[in-house]
Amino acid sequence: MSSLSSLLSNRFFSNGVSSALRQKDFLAGLLFLLIGIVVTVQGAELAQGSAQRMGPGYLPLRLGLLLGALGFVIALRGLRGADDPLPAFAPLPIVAGTVGLLGFGFAIETTGLVPASALLIVAARVASWKGARFELPLLVLALSAIVVLVFRYGLGLPVDLWPDLSGWGG
Amino acid sequence: MKRNTLRILAGAVIAAVGLNAHTAFAADYPEKPVRLIVPTAAGGSLDTIARLLGQRLEATLGKPFVVENRAGANGNTAFEFVAKAKPDGYTLLVASDALAINPSLYQNVNYDPVKSYAPVALVTTAAQVLVVNPALGVKDLKGFTAVAKQKGKGLSIGSPGSGSAGHLSAVLYQAETKTEWTHVAFKGGGPAVTNVVGGHIDGLFVTLAPAVPQIKAGKLVALAVTTPKRAVALPDVPAVGESLPGFDVTNWQGVFAPAGTPAAVVNKLNATIQKIVAEPEIQAKLVDLGFETAAGAPAELGKQVQENFAKWAKIIPQANITVD
């Protein structure tokens, strides 16, 4: 506990709380702590059994506790360690990398492969609009054509290409 | 959820405009590729049956029959998917008895094994076989029961998975003989059989495919099969029913369509599948896989499902198998 007070005096009071909260290790520790807590809570709801005859919740509960404890230690050490701030997050690349995938997932079974692919490509390009004016439509056309040829016709992947409107009336 | 709302919306729009969707006529069927939904990952024995069937259906009916693996939630994902699919004959289900057993094992099952489907054709049936390591020193079922009574929890009997047919066979056997042993669940028949051969557990109820080669090599002793009649692949192994009258765990594999599929389409598929299953080459392959061919009228499959469903709905709650 003496180390706790020493680190509190080191970081919190000399550099300020906000700088402490931006430490890489501190945040990594928090993330592990958070995952540990979620897993512990979930694991506690399941049958525990005993070490000799483990129930489904035995390992999750203990792994969760261990992970949480380790996260706590890493976070404390982060407060104490050298200044190593978290780099900034870039919002556009995050959108480009994830929104397109989410859109594809939502679209693939209702609209079919071609619109879903177009959606993903357009969403992906938000991170780099350079040359998008002519390039983007061409890229959509070219990539859609490639995936249709390769996956649908070449490999026989069972997926519709377009929204299936045929039999919905009856 | 979203997808169904969209479908209903779109359906309403099309109906309002007065477009008439094409009705599937048996003579024209199939006009486009047919999806064969399989509730397991690629590579398993049910998947193999589906692929064998799909390949021959494609050759006979002239349109692709594409196997689509929708493994998930112990098969329930695929069962629900087909239950909700458009009943036009272009989405079919290749399922096993898990279809009839799951509603008794799991709470959130969103399909009715009897009402959600139009049975198309029974393809195969299969037995489970009780095998033990030779070191257990048991030669027949009577000896096995005696050892089970004497060893109690000291006897370890595996299964290819909790809630699998092998597990259920064991549960039924224990109930009938008033024995109680230690159940060890594995992930699949292959690993479970290997553990019996390696002497890590004493015995196992399992499908024929992984067990027969080991039985023939003398590494396992086969005590009994769970079907009422002896299995073609193991003619010297008695049925459990010979000493415990009425004991019957028969696995089956069949093809289903969503309920409401036109009878003409179902009948055309049924006739084609019956022909395919009768081909000697296909029959030989199915027997190699540990199955016995059993193609029959759609109603036979319907009856099988109904009887199975009723039976397990009674036994599973009694046996208190902890699932969910």
Next chain:
Amino acid sequence: MELLHNLALGMSVVMTVDNLMYCFFGALLGTVVGVLPGVGPVVTIALLLPMTFGLPAVTAIIMLAGIYYGAQYGGSTTAILMKLPGEPSSVVTAIDGHAMAQKGQAGVALGIAAIGSFIAGSIAALFMALFSPALASLALEFGPADNFALMAFGLIGAVVLARGDPLKAIAMVLTGLVFGLVGTDVSSNQPRLSFGFSSLADGISFVVISMGLVGVSEIIANLERPEGERSIQHRIGRVWPDRAAFAASWRAILRGTGIGSLLGVLPGAGAALAAFTAYSTEKKLAKDPSRFGQGAIEGVAAPESANNAAAQTALVPLLTLGLPSGASTALLLGALTIQGIVPGPQIMDDMPDLFWGVIASMWIGNIMLVVLNLPLIGLWVRMMRIPYRLLYPAILLFCAIGVFSLSSNPADVFLTAIFGLLGYVFIKLDCDPAPLLLGFILGPLMEEDFRRALIITQGDFGVFVSRPISATLLAAALVLLITLLVPAIRRGREVAFQE
């Protein structure tokens, strides 16, 4: 000579013009499809399987061998060039392989991977010809307690393999174990950590978690860098490995081959452990372990050789016991049964032509791979000249389709996006995903085997020390753990004293 006789028998089965053509065709298709980003070996094999159904049994198996190796090598290619691992083994290859590609040595990395794989495949084939019956019984010796011990050993090795802080690496292993537990508990059949989502009831697919954590996160990280610093660059150095590259990697290839040949025989976790163990071994033996992760050529040569050797020797439990070592060999097993090959202990005696034919065809598949891929390397490397703004939407799209085609489930695509974001956070926090992925693979297997061991012995913990295999492996794991932790603790103390 029985050895020569067996190999000659196998060769006589496969050596016809037709068979060689199909083998080449299979290797070509496997490579070309497997190299598509996002399409791992499992998806490749599943998609290409139907093409072999119409062929005679032997020809079909030979084509399958080509597809299998082609898909694996194609997968390594994307792992090296684009950091998109589709199989446990390529997670390891991606670490130093991609670092080499960033330094303009993509061609050297691909070349060493191909040559190392070929050497490993050839030695493993000989090894099998000599020892197959013994190897088959080795797999039988491993009971649940022994399997558990093997995996515990492997898991501690995962911490060795991690870059940077051991505490964080241990936390990542634990996180991986937790992700691995998501799904349905094997013993009780209860859903856990699935938060009520039926899509999680069968657990998270390896392809999903690895594509997301390693691949998608890399794309996000690349996009935020200025164009000149992106990890996929236009820089192309040497296309072929030179004498120095061989001199630096031949020992790693041989060690990898040895490790892979042995671990491949152990069903379950063996094959997945092979690449990880080979990599950790090289890192431990290296004079300067800090080169690992920065593009050490041994870091590509060892896991690729180990993986290929394991893929070959894994055929022994596959054919004699029907035990697949992973998702792609499970598919192979299905394909073999469709062709009428039923695995069993007698397969070597009853169907020697088939058994040795399969092994010979795997070796031929390896030759085809080298013949095909050495010339292709130039082409793959040139693909890196495509501007990144055109390349990354394509990578993401292929990833989405590849992941979706696993089980036609859109939820898998959503999960890939979520893991992509998490992977990006891990990059920012300096947390290496490789230990997480190994924990993910081994966690559920370890838990199951631990429980089985105790269920069978009715709760007797002595089983872990009374069985020689288990006791040896656990002791080794303990020693490894101590060598790992002692420096870390000492460092921690020094820091404490300084304050």
